[in-house]
Amino acid sequence: MGKCIYCEKKAGFLSSRHRACKTKFENGVQLYIDEISNTIVKKSTYENLKQKLEEIRVSHLIKENQKPSLIALGFDRAIKSILSDRLLSVEEEDRVTEFKTRFELSEKLLDKNGSYTKVIMSSILRDLSIGLIPELNTNNVIPLPFLFQKSEQLIWFFNDVGYYEQQTRTEYHGSKGSLNFELFKGVDYEMSSFSVSPVSITEMNYISTGTLAITTNHIYFGSDDTTFKIRHSNLIGIDPYEDGIGIHTDGWNSVPQVFNNIDGWFMYYAIIGLNKL
Ligand SMILES: [Zn+2]
Numbered sequence: 001m002g003k004c005i006y007c008e009k010k011a012g013f014l015s016s017r018h019r020a021c022k023t024k025f026e027n028g029v030q031l032y033i034d035e036i037s038n039t040i041v042k043k044s045t046y047e048n049l050k051q052k053l054e055e056i057r058v059s060h061l062i063k064e065n066q067k068p069s070l071i072a073l074g075f076d077r078a079i080k081s082i083l084s085d086r087l088l089s090v091e092e093e094d095r096v097t098e099f100k101t102r103f104e105l106s107e108k109l110l111d112k113n114g115s116y117t118k119v120i121m122s123s124i125l126r127d128l129s130i131g132l133i134p135e136l137n138t139n140n141v142i143p144l145p146f147l148f149q150k151s152e153q154l155i156w157f158f159n160d161v162g163y164y165e166q167q168t169r170t171e172y173h174g175s176k177g178s179l180n181f182e183l184f185k186g187v188d189y190e191m192s193s194f195s196v197s198p199v200s201i202t203e204m205n206y207i208s209t210g211t212l213a214i215t216t217n218h219i220y221f222g223s224d225d226t227t228f229k230i231r232h233s234n235l236i237g238i239d240p241y242e243d244g245i246g247i248h249t250d251g252w253n254s255v256p257q258v259f260n261n262i263d264g265w266f267m268y269y270a271i272i273g274l275n276k277l
Pocket of ligand 1: 004005006007008009017018021
């Protein structure tokens with residue numbers, strides 16, 4: 001006789017779950033995630049959240065050790081929902097901190113699917129959008145393989161970035177990624193306009209893999225084979241991708257350069273923001 005993995009009572013011959021228990025559990029998971037997400041997004045009080053979640057958990061046969069991953073999923077949903085049409089406000093950022101403190105959650109847990117990093121990125125973009133240079137917490141930054149100028153400040157960096165060049169030189173006529181676009185007035189930012197596809201690397205020459213850094217003045221790329229920097233003022237266009245960017249620079253012999261395995265959303269708006277400083 002098998003035991004039900006949800007209620008731990010007898011489930012019948014060769015059976016490991018009651019169908020009703022499975023349904024109850026799955027509904028509970030949705031309720032749990034929604035409760036967290038709605039509380040964060042709708043700015044409701046956190047006062048009774050712990051108790052509500054515990055009620056959902058117990059009545060829907062959710063185990064104690066399943067809590068952390070459900071909290072991470074609820075947080076992911078909230079951040080995704082906010083960023084789908086705006087950057088987080090200072091108030092919303094404070095509420096994220098309060099959520100983290102109140103529930104004694106680690107950055108690691110909230111960043112399980114990258115959402116905590118998105119909150120930091122959103123804060124950087126908000127600063128840039130109002131003409132402020134963001135302060136990157138560089139305590140945990142390993143030494144980067146670049147010599148920055150005294151006058152420039154590190155904004156962000158990505159590791160394991162693939163660097164590609166387009167095979168043929170193409171004249172750049174501007175696209176929706178054109179730097180002339182007024183996408184970045186104030187916090188007038190539309191994530192919905194950022195529906196882009198992944199980098200298609202099939203028609204490109206792979207050059208190398210390394211670290212990409214973005215500073216107030218330049219984009220730096222460094223790997224074992226090559227190191228170079230591009231001044232923001234030499235950029236004439238950007239193609240945003242879901243997982244990368246393509247950049248076009250001034251110059252008769254320049255070919256489009258593409259970097260992948262980075263957050264295209266962040267990189268795109270960061271470059272636009274930096275160009276407006
Ligand atoms: Zn059962």
